[in-house]
Amino acid sequence: MESLSKRAKVLEKKPMTLAERAYLPAIFQGLSITMQHFFRAATKKQVTIRYPEETRPFSPVFRGLHVLKRDEAGRERCTACGLCAVACPAEAITMVAGERKKGEEGLYREEKYAVSYEINMLRCIFCGLCEEACPKAAVYLQADKMAPPRFERDEFIYGKDRLVEPVTPDNRSKRGIQLTPEQADKLRSQLA
Amino acid sequence: MTLPALGWQGLVVLATFGISLLIATYCTYAERVIAAFLQDRVGPDRAGPFGLLQPLADAVKLFTKEEFFPAGANRALFVFGPCLAMITALMSSAVIPFGGFLQFGDTQIHLQGIEINVGMLYVFGIVSLGVYGIMIGGWASNNKFSLLGAIRAASQNISYELAMGLALIAVLMMSGTLSLREITLQQTHVGGGWHLSDIFTWNVFKQPLGFVIFIVCAFAETNRTPFDLPECETELIGGYHTEYSSMKMGLYLFAEYVNVFVATAVMSVLYFGGFNYPFQYEFLDFLTNKTSLSADWAHNIFVLMGVVAMFAKIFTGIFFFMWVRWTLPRFRYDQLMRLGWTILIPLAIFNILLTGGLITFGVIQ
Numbered sequence: 001m002e003s004l005s006k007r008a009k010v011l012e013k014k015p016m017t018l019a020e021r022a023y024l025p026a027i028f029q030g031l032s033i034t035m036q037h038f039f040r041a042a043t044k045k046q047v048t049i050r051y052p053e054e055t056r057p058f059s060p061v062f063r064g065l066h067v068l069k070r071d072e073a074g075r076e077r078c079t080a081c082g083l084c085a086v087a088c089p090a091e092a093i094t095m096v097a098g099e100r101k102k103g104e105e106g107l108y109r110e111e112k113y114a115v116s117y118e119i120n121m122l123r124c125i126f127c128g129l130c131e132e133a134c135p136k137a138a139v140y141l142q143a144d145k146m147a148p149p150r151f152e153r154d155e156f157i158y159g160k161d162r163l164v165e166p167v168t169p170d171n172r173s174k175r176g177i178q179l180t181p182e183q184a185d186k187l188r189s190q191l192a
Numbered sequence: 193m194t195l196p197a198l199g200w201q202g203l204v205v206l207a208t209f210g211i212s213l214l215i216a217t218y219c220t221y222a223e224r225v226i227a228a229f230l231q232d233r234v235g236p237d238r239a240g241p242f243g244l245l246q247p248l249a250d251a252v253k254l255f256t257k258e259e260f261f262p263a264g265a266n267r268a269l270f271v272f273g274p275c276l277a278m279i280t281a282l283m284s285s286a287v288i289p290f291g292g293f294l295q296f297g298d299t300q301i302h303l304q305g306i307e308i309n310v311g312m313l314y315v316f317g318i319v320s321l322g323v324y325g326i327m328i329g330g331w332a333s334n335n336k337f338s339l340l341g342a343i344r345a346a347s348q349n350i351s352y353e354l355a356m357g358l359a360l361i362a363v364l365m366m367s368g369t370l371s372l373r374e375i376t377l378q379q380t381h382v383g384g385g386w387h388l389s390d391i392f393t394w395n396v397f398k399q400p401l402g403f404v405i406f407i408v409c410a411f412a413e414t415n416r417t418p419f420d421l422p423e424c425e426t427e428l429i430g431g432y433h434t435e436y437s438s439m440k441m442g443l444y445l446f447a448e449y450v451n452v453f454v455a456t457a458v459m460s461v462l463y464f465g466g467f468n469y470p471f472q473y474e475f476l477d478f479l480t481n482k483t484s485l486s487a488d489w490a491h492n493i494f495v496l497m498g499v500v501a502m503f504a505k506i507f508t509g510i511f512f513f514m515w516v517r518w519t520l521p522r523f524r525y526d527q528l529m530r531l532g533w534t535i536l537i538p539l540a541i542f543n544i545l546l547t548g549g550l551i552t553f554g555v556i557q
Contacts, residue, residue, distance in 0.1 A: 027520065034515065035230075037232055041231075041233065046228075046234050047232050047233065174533060186484070
């Protein structure tokens with residue numbers, strides 16, 4: 001029969017030789033393999049990550065928990081344009097837009113801002129399309145923080161209280177990655 | 193035997209008992225560490241330095257677990273099963289010679305629980321009783337998986353005991369005695385000079401085929417992989433100890449390790465020269481003539497080195513058992529029976545004929 005693909009191979013079923021039937025050579029082969037692993041584990045580092053003390057490093061492209069960014073002056077960048085909500089394939093983002101009042105220029109960057117901004121972490125698929133859609137570079141998925149498990153469903157709806165990044169430079173992040181103390185100091189001197 | 197001597201022997205029996213249990217305890221730890229290392233992992237290392245207190249933690253866990261009796265189980269036999277398994281496992285270590293005798297003035301302390309001239313027969317008798325512990329436990333559980341596991345254990349042990357006994361007959365033909373001490377003492381070479389014959393007097397070099405048969409059967413007798421059909425998690429859940437919990441379960445698992453200890457001890461006595469070690473008589477000569485030790489102490493140090501050698505052999509054996517366990521997959525049941533009845537038993541009979549022929553023509557003695 002003509003074979004359908006080039007991958008097909010004719011298998012020969014040869015009768016086993018005496019050495020193969022005796023089974024002992026195969027056993028010793030297996031034993032030598034496991035012994036090599038024994039010495040590898042005893043001398044080199046094992047693959048185990050001892051969890052509470054060590055943690056597995058995150059991938060640099062990991063997409064974790066969202067953060068709403070502030071600009072250099074500490075003002076919220078989000079202008080509640082709604083593009084992230086439109087881009088979201090899981091329809092996890094809802095927001096209410098409001099107009100900036102006089103005297104709030106230090107709080108919000110644009111004249112329009114998000115009065116409420118909620119992401120349902122149970123719906124979110126962490127695809128990062130909101131991050132791509134945002135014209136103001138306001139929403140990012142942090143590369144070093146996962147959405148933690150919770151007991152109640154409503155605790156998964158993250159409002160602005162949990163999404164907006166803190167004002168203090170030490171807690172800020174850049175492109176979703178927590179600032180190092182040096183970067184935080186630099187930012188602090190810029191703000192001053 | 194005088195009364196003080198009897199007391200000393202009693203102490204030796206108790207020490208043997210304690211050592212068997214201690215080794216079984218640390219076998220559980222060693223098994224996990226060796227398994228981990230063979231699989232590039234770390235193993236238990238939290239409880240104490242290097243996790244050495246892990247057996248203690250396991251024991252606390254087992255003792256505080258719920259004691260479960262399945263409905264319809266025969267309660268008396270259900271409790272009796274693990275007890276019997278443990279008792280038989282511990283009893284067989286009594287006749288194993290761990291060393292020569294210690295000399296303190298007029299008192300001699302033999303480092304062997306009881307010296308009986310049918311030691312090998314005794315070990316075999318006790319080991320074959322061990323299957324009753326499994327059988328009773330499996331039957332009393334009122335569970336089909338347990339019963340299947342117990343029946344498998346019984347048929348497996350009976351099948352492999354035959355081949356094991358036949359492999360042993362070849363050794364006994366050469367040694368002409370059933371006493372384990374006598375067999376040990378025959379595997380040594382008295383005389384001066386530098387020679388490797390201290391090792392080549394071991395039975396393993398005179399009986400290589402018999403040794404292979406014996407070790408395969410020892411794996412089957414102790415229900416270790418690749419012959420752990422009686423507990424066979426993938427088919428029988430847990431085999432004969434499916435319904436067991438708490439320390440009764442612990443006793444079954446413990447009995448297995450005590451059996452491994454006894455099997456390796458018997459193996460080192462029969463095939464690896466027991467408490468003999470290379471250059472031992474040169475060492476004794478050195479101690480008596482070149483050092484200022486008294487004759488008694490020179491002898492005692494020589495004997496204690498023998499005990500160390502014996503335990504080194506036992507630990508190597510135990511390591512080999514674990515190494516094999518984490519390398520080989522389990523046999524299928526029909527493969528197990530075919531191996532036992534159609535390969536090992538004929539091979540063992542052939543080995544007897546071969547040995548008989550070689551003895552008749554004076555090649556070996």
